[in-house]
Amino acid sequence: MKLNKKKILIYCSLLTLIFGLNSCYDEKMEWGDPYTHPETAELPLALKEAISRYEVLNAYTNFTLGVGIDLSLYMTNETYRNTVNANFDEITVGYDMKHGAIVNAQGELNFTKVDALIAKLKEAGLTVYGHTLAWHQNQNAGYLNSLIAPTIIPGTPGESLIANGDFENGLTGWNIPYYAENVSVSTDFATDGSHAMKVEIGDFGGSKYNMQINSPAFPIIEGHRYQISFFIKSDADGEVAIDFPNTDLTNQYPWTDGKGDVPTSSTWTKVTYNPTTTPDGMVATADNAAMTFRFLLGAVKNVTYYVDGVEVVDLDAAPTEFNYVENGDFESGDLTHWATPNLGGGITVTADAKFSGNYGLQGIASASSSNEWDLQFQTDDIVLDPAKTYTMSFYIKSNTDGKGRISFPGFKNEWPWQDWDGSGAGALFNTNSSWKEISFDFTPVYADGKNAVKLSFDLGKVADVTYFVDDVKVVEKAAEKSSSPLRSGPTTIEKTPEEKAELIGAALDSWISQMVSHYKNAVHAWDVVNEPMNDAGGLRSGLNVTNPASDEFYWVDYLGKDYAVTAFKLARQYGNATDKLFINDYGLESASGNKLDGLLDYVKYIESQGASIDGIGTQMHLDIRYTSKEAIDQMFQKLATSGKLIKISELDIKVGTASPTAENYAEQAALYQYVVDSYTKYIPEAQRYGITVWCVSDNPDEHTNWLPDDAPCLWDKDYQRKHAYKGFADGLAGKDVSAEFSGELQY
16 A cells, blocks of 8 residues: 555554554644634644544444533534534533523513424434423522512501501500400511511400400591501401491491401401592591591401501691601611622711711722722612602712712612713712712612612722712602602511412422423423532532522522422423433532432432432533542442432533643543443443533533633534543443554545
């Protein structure tokens, strides 16, 4: 056979690869692009030639070979798609089948993108592994949190005329003529402060007049309209009514919304009597400086009631201005109701900073300050009505020329671009050594899942400036308060743990039932529960997570240990009897073994509660610098004892550098092979579900959110096979495939 110089060189290189010779390695090929990916080592031509002769990956194994894909890349990048189609049997969608991608802010599921993907995969003969049903990340956490958010009930107009309607002073002012020993003040439940009136009805119930509770006295003015409202709940179905001791109001026995006796339940209900809800009116027929009303709670036997937030309001009183910013004048002398996420050079309340009253706020932008948020202080949460327009105003000055900004965490437009003070500075306002009032109107538009806003002063744009702020107000716009008094503030009712469990349980049911039902004919294996364990081997919880990500939500915190039991039962109920249902976690190859032991124990617990699990997934995000081969072996040995199907669910191997060397890649290839060798050595054939590699190539498009500045995959950035491809394929084949190659090269 006659070979030209190039063929001789490559032939010599191939001999070196196969027989370990050290000559002929003079000619190498550039591999990498420093502008789109870290600089990578050169690939020897002999190795490149050998790898090019390998068949596609799934030719080397009889178990399922999968790959984690990016849906958009698969649909739009032909090279990416062809690589996937040629080498794999099954795909796992990296993100687009998760709760955060499918579920919108109203809890509705949108299958459009995934349906289109599955149709294309079906054309290529690939199956889909469902990923994932119950996880703590990639959730629409805004929607889930909105389900359990406190109920915000708008406040009544004006100031309440009744004293101690919140029961923070016990039963002062309240009079109980019968069964007084059955009435107390409790901290079990509350809507206003921390106390509520507790009324225990025993066998003496049966007539509503058998339990009467008289209110504190309040003044009424002839011809004025009045509103009485309160919150009530009961431990069983009950009834409440009110009446008046005389006829100084138009209706001595008022009904509300067509009911004389209002039903109560285990959920807080706001009951309101006013001229609208009470058709016969709530109008004073005479002046009375000591009017009272009474609760009638004796209608039902053996019920316990809680009453709170009792208010009596004169609807015709002169309008009053209610400031939604608590301690906006800083007259508390401290930062009560204010948070200081970024202190800059210091934030204090001092008499030296006042515009009026005794105190104001002083904030110092430090010498290194350059961003608006480098000096930042903000209010507590403020609940505003999206149907209303509000006016915000404050006074500000600075020791030298400065710039500031107001932002609104909680609104859709958190950083509005507006010329606040007519200075032409856009989002910023200017300050100087003279006090100036800044005032502007806005209408609340909340971000998804939000029902409250913070008002944030961002004063760090200019270094070495001291600011003084006082009299911060948010009030209803003046034009809107002419017809009626302003609200006295909303009532926030926290949901009980039982209510939260019911709501989140229903959301889990809705999500899994719809997802599994919709893909019943296309998906026959699911990650039902993903990453349930912490590193110590206990259940992962968000209770100690101080700053959760925006897509982070922990089902276990509301449904308890059995959330996984429920998830598996739902997946089994709505799927096919033959579907393979997996529990999946990362770090199971840790040398300590704590997480793996905890997961195996949890599998036993789940099944002891009547659910069934088909398989266990081990993710295996490895690193050539730290991964212990001994720990890998021990993991597979333990997993095999479970008797379950075992899947390597997300395999990738980091080289840990932005500039990998040939040695780094050789180590990576060896570790890929070792993982497969260990899997086939210790997992019996009947238990091998298969292996899924996580991502296709080192192309930056695949690593925007996962392992950037590394090279963890089997193909390089140009979709050329890497040394790792050979190591992985040799592992699948159970031998060095290239050892069978002849020296003759084919073109």
